[in-house]
Every structure is written in C-alpha cells, then in structure tokens.
Amino acid sequence: MxxxxxxxxxxxxxxxTTGEVDRAIEWAAIEGWxxxxxxxxxxxxxxxxxxxxxxxxxxxIGSISAVAYDAHFGFIGLYIVKxxxxxxxxxxxxxxxxxxxxGERNIGLDGVVAQQPNYRKxxxxxxxxxxxxxxxxxxxxxxxxxxxxxxxxxxxQLSAYDRRFFPAPRNGFLRAWIDQPDAVALADVVxxxxxxxxxxxxxxxxxxIGPLFADDAQIxxxxxxxxxxxCPGEIVTLDVPEPNPAAVALAVRHSxxxxxxxxRMYTEEAPDIPLAQVFGVTSFELx
Numbered sequence: 344m345x346x347x348x349x350x351x352x353x354x355x356x357x358x359x360t361t362g363e364v365d366r367a368i369e370w371a372a373i374e375g376w377x378x379x380x381x382x383x384x385x386x387x388x389x390x391x392x393x394x395x396x397x398x399x400x401x402x403x404i405g406s407i408s409a410v411a412y413d414a415h416f417g418f419i420g421l422y423i424v425k426x427x428x429x430x431x432x433x434x435x436x437x438x439x440x441x442x443x444x445x446g447e448r449n450i451g452l453d454g455v456v457a458q459q460p461n462y463r464k465x466x467x468x469x470x471x472x473x474x475x476x477x478x479x480x481x482x483x484x485x486x487x488x489x490x491x492x493x494x495x496x497x498x499x500q501l502s503a504y505d506r507r508f509f510p511a512p513r514n515g516f517l518r519a520w521i522d523q524p525d526a527v528a529l530a531d532v533v534x535x536x537x538x539x540x541x542x543x544x545x546x547x548x549x550x551x552i553g554p555l556f557a558d559d560a561q562i563x564x565x566x567x568x569x570x571x572x573x574c575p576g577e578i579v580t581l582d583v584p585e586p587n588p589a590a591v592a593l594a595v596r597h598s599x600x601x602x603x604x605x606x607r608m609y610t611e612e613a614p615d616i617p618l619a620q621v622f623g624v625t626s627f628e629l630x
Contacts, residue, residue: 555623
C-alpha cells in the first residue's frame with residue numbers, strides 16, 4: 344500500500360523516505376510538540392514502512408505515522424497538515440491511508456482533547472487522559488545501589504519488563520530508544536529482578552523522561568531523581584496517565600505543572616496494562 348491518488352492526480356499519499364520522516368519531526372517541532380533530537384531513527388526502528396506523507400502537486404503537505412508493532416496492535420501519531428492546506432479534505436485522505444495500513448489491528452493514539460469527536464467517528468473510544476507535566480530539573484540523588492545502566496542488563500530482561508507495560512513487543516524500537524545519543528537509561532534491579540526503568544532523552548527544548556515504569560511509587564521516585572540529576576537546571580517533561588494518582592503526585596512533588604493533555608483512545612478494548620505502575624509514557628507519537 345504505497346500510493347493512492349485522487350481522480351485529478353493532484354494529491355498522493357505514499358510511504359516516507361528517511362528524510363521525509365525528518366521533515367515530519369520538524370513539523371512536529373513547529374507545532375510545539377518538542378520532539379526528541381533523535382526521534383527519526385528511533386521511530387523508524389519500530390516500523391520503517393509505517394510513515395506516510397501527503398503530497399499535493401509535488402509538495403509534501405502532511406504526515407501521519409501508523410506503526411504496526413505486531414499483527415494485533417498499532418499506533419497513530421505525527422498526524423500533521425501544514426496550516427495552509429487544512430480544511431480541504433487532504434488530511435482526511437492521509438488519515439484514511441494510515442488507518443488502512445493498520446488494517447484490523449487494535450489502534451491506539453494520543454490525540455488533542457478537542458479532536459475526540461472526530462476520532463470517535465473513526466471508531467476510537469476514550470480510555471483515559473495523559474497529562475504533560477513540565478518543570479525545572481533540580482539536582483537530586485546521583486544514583487542508588489539498586490540502579491544500573493540499562494545497557495548493562497541482558498536485553499531480554501529489559502524487553503520482558505517493558506512488555507508488561509506495552510500492548511505489543513517493540514524490541515527494535517526499544518534498542519534504538521535506549522541507545523540514542525544524549526540519553527540516559529537507568530534500571531532498578533534487586534537480586535536479579537528488575538523493578539523499574541526510565542529513559543531521559545534530549546529534546547528540542549530540555550529533556551523528556553519516558554518511559555518511566557516502576558513496580559511502585561518509591562522506585563519511580565528513585566529513578567526520576569536519578570535521571571533529573573543528569574540535567575540540573577534544564578526543562579524536564581513527564582507525560583503521565585491521569586488514572587495513576589501516584590504519578591501525578593510525583594510530578595507535583597517535583598514542582599512540575601500541567602501544560603498539556605491528550606486523549607488516549609483505542610479502536611478496540613483498552614489493553615490490559617497496569618497503569619498504576621506507568622509513571623511516564625514513552626511517547627505521545629508512538630505510545
């Protein structure tokens with residue numbers, strides 16, 4: 344499914360090249376989404392065929408990511424149309440192409456709350472809200488005896504822990520995510536048992552923490568404090584699921600304030616994920 348055209352052949356939707364994914368990330372920056380500095384490589388590792396561009400008379404004017412993690416789950420993101428081309432039905436064509444690519448999978452997305460009615464028309468139902476918190480990193484504990492560099496762990500152990508909190512395996516993405524430059528990936532391991540992990544990555548503005556998964560609030564606190572110790576004085580962003588009050592409390596405790604929210608929606612039943620142990624969403628673009 345590489346291309347579809349309208350009858351006038353003015354508009355096509357096709358699979359992106361790597362450079363075009365870079366362009367979509369730049370559009371996301373213009374929209375104020377503050378993407379990571381190395382998101383292109385990490386995102387493409389999840390599904391290199393799941394990124395689409397809308398082209399009007401040779402000009403790229405819109406994008407969508409429709410990442411197929413496995414045969415059962417996919418995620419929509421990077422849905423952007425250049426402002427001067429909005430309201431012409433072209434965005435809908437891009438949207439339909441991405442949805443068609445994912446087929447019969449359960450599809451998730453993090454959309455702006457105002458667009459919920461439109462997403463419902465496409466079969467999505469609200470599961471919960473994610474809240475973006477932002478604040479200034481303060482020097483905290485430099486580490487803990489239980490914390491390890493995630494790279495030092497057997498990857499299978501890290502992947503198995505991550506799988507508890509995500510609806511599908513995402514090994515290619517996970518490897519790229521923890522290996523990206525300017526990132527810190529820490530894990531809490533006691534007696535060989537993994538109890539949490541978190542990743543801090545550099546973004547256009549400051550840093551973002553995500554994911555932040557932990558067996559309990561104290562472990563999440565330890566990981567958070569150790570991560571922000573790597574960037575004192577910088578802006579730090581943490582996206583938390585509203586149904587986890589301990590995650591909200593962690594953000595508030597660190598003087599972070601709510602700056603944005605999204606509607607997490609799915610086309611089928613919400614995956615059975617222990618939200619009480621999700622203290623930071625990996626990415627609004629890829630779930």
